[in-house]
Amino acid sequence: MHATTFGYPRPQLRRKEWMCLNGPWKFTFDDGQQFSQPSDIKKWDRTIQVPFCPESPMSGIHDTGFHRLCWYQRDFEIDTKDDERVMIHFGAVDYSCRVWVNDQFVGTHEGGHTPFQFEITQSLRSGKKQILTVCVEDDPFDLAKPRGKQDWQLNPHSIWYPRTTGIWQTVWLEKVPSSYIDRIRWTPHLERWEIGCEVFVGGTRCDGLQLRVRLSANGQTLVNDTYEVISNEVHRRIALSDPGIDDFRNELLWSPEKPTLIQAEIQLFSGDKLIDSIDSYTALRSAAIQKDRFMLNGRPYYLRLVLDQGYWRESLMTPPDADAFRRDIELTKRMGFNGVRKHQKIEDPQFLYWADVMGLLVWEEMPSAYRFTHEAVERITREWTEAIDRDYNHPCVVVWVPFNESWGVPDLAEKPAHQNCVQALYHLTKTLDQTRPVIGNDGWESTATDIIGIHDYDNNPQRLLKRYNPEAEISDILGRRWPAGRMLTLEGYPHKGQPVMITEFGGIAFVTKPIGQDDKFAQSAAWGYALGRSKQDLQNRYRELLEAVNRIELFSGFCYTQLTDTFQEMNGLLDENRNPKFSIEEIASATRGLGLEKDGQIAMAINVDPGLTIPPQHERPGEQQIPPVAGHS
Helix, strand or coil: CECCCCCCCCCCCECCCCEECCEEEEEEECCCCCCCCHHHCCCCCEEEEECCCCCCHHHCCCCCCCCCEEEEEEEECCCCCCCEEEEEEECCEECEEEEEECCEEEEEEECCCCCEEEECHHHCCCCCCEEEEEEEECCCCCCCCCCCCECCCCCCCCCCECCCCEECCCEEEEEEECEEEEEEEEEEEHHHCEEEEEEEEEECCCCCEEEEEEEEECCEEEEEEEEECECCEEEEEEECCCCCCCCHHHHHEEECCEECCEEEEEEEEECCEEEEEEEEEECECCEEEECCEEEECCEECCEEEEEECCCECCCECCCCCCCHHHHHHHHHHHCCCCEEEECCCCCCHHHHHHHHHHCCEEEEECCCCCCCCHHHHHHHHHHHHHHHHHHCCCCCEEEEECEECCCCCCCCCCCHHHHHHHHHHHHHHHHHCCCCCEECEEECCECCECCEEEECCCCCHHHHHHHCCCCCCHHHHHHCECCCCCECECCCCCCCCCCEEEEEEECEECCCCCCCCCCCCCCCCCECCEECCCHHHHHHHHHHHHHHHHHCCCEEEEEEECCECECCECCCCECCCCCECCCHHHHHHHHHCCCCCHHHCCCCCCCCCCCCCCCCCCCCCCCCCCCCECCEC
């Protein structure tokens, strides 16, 4: 077994021994739906590079047409002992799949953004190559499944991007003992200087198991405890001792400025015999809401976020190489941001790992469906639950967002069923995780929410300053019909003192180089909410816009649109190759609001015309109604 250039695919529960199955696989489309099992396929006509999806150039297929079914196959070799189990893991497969090993069916999974695993021990053949086959179904016209930014038209349009079909995250194997550490759940309780530790043992249930937990940070052992495993579970709150007035525990707090991680070694014993061992990590960090402010570690913390779509032209939703996530986070921090709003994508755990290590806050957002049906509600509920379970342990994740701009609940303002859906997902999220704020529906039409997020693409700084001026009553601000003709808070759900943030704004497009005429994603003009005429114009407009937003006392944070150019959407601060469109130092200075009053700094004067009128905003293309694909209402 060996590592891969993408790194260990499950950073919160790592074993030393594992086998990566990325690389060349046999591949074929099944447009006629003629195959029902692996033996039906007599000829594999293509080779694909996993984990890149077939629509991407890096897959070696680069077919962006409509294909509902496709098949994968590869072989592997693995040696096992009598008391070992073999597990196969899939990081993410879009959308549903069936899996066989040596023509024996081992399981199925539905949901395009979350991981799953199967035990395949009984399907392995002794002393022979093993054959793994995967059939994927991904209906390109199905608007009732969570699909995020994946377009339903043949070519990307407006703010939607190429589709992702099939395997798009790492496939891997690992061997585990008959009783093994299956899951671990960390919950920091900062108010008591405690860390909640829940460990679940999988496999054969047996008596006499013990669990040893060793925590360390900065080269110092914090905890070295042993617990009895009862009913294959351990639930403990681990207290960090109070050293007195010189409290070193403050040095353990995790934040973007000082991302201290607590390393964990978990060992499972049967008597004196070590039978399983994993490495993990956690952090002391709290994320909460107090009155009208976001609180990090018990202190008000101003959020400076950037919208991150998580796409690359050559590899789509999959990073092109092992360093891509780290580079993106490094650039984000250099530009003065302390966090990202991952937009319409459950990101690969490797991104969250680097955000944990490097110190970047993450708002995690569920990819939307675009129809409201019984099936759509079932799908989003199931997959959102899986996403929360997967990412609960990451200290970088500080806010959950189940809905964006009423996508998937288009009649939220009028229909109780749509309102009940948002409230249900809000309360479900709060049930599954009591430690983080939740935004029920980001952008407008707020119902149940801990933060009121406003999407406002007015690029006139003076109008923004007047619209959100401190003399206006907040009920008046939130009760007006903007942006895009949408109410910010629905009747019956008034502002209850929650923080207010502008969670999408800007979107200034500027093309740094001509778009080739042969580029299928090219448009006659760059798509954005405003257009910069030159590099200097873009710089000036960004600086003036950020000066205004940083001055608005109502806001306890912001999220600028967006980090990078993404296909036809050319409104990134970076181009699609991650090159800054103007000086990264100038970007950082404007982002941080240097010279402004916020964060204890000195205010700069921005004159606002008192007679300035505020016109209604133009509707964001595609936001009001998602048109059905022909033949698929």
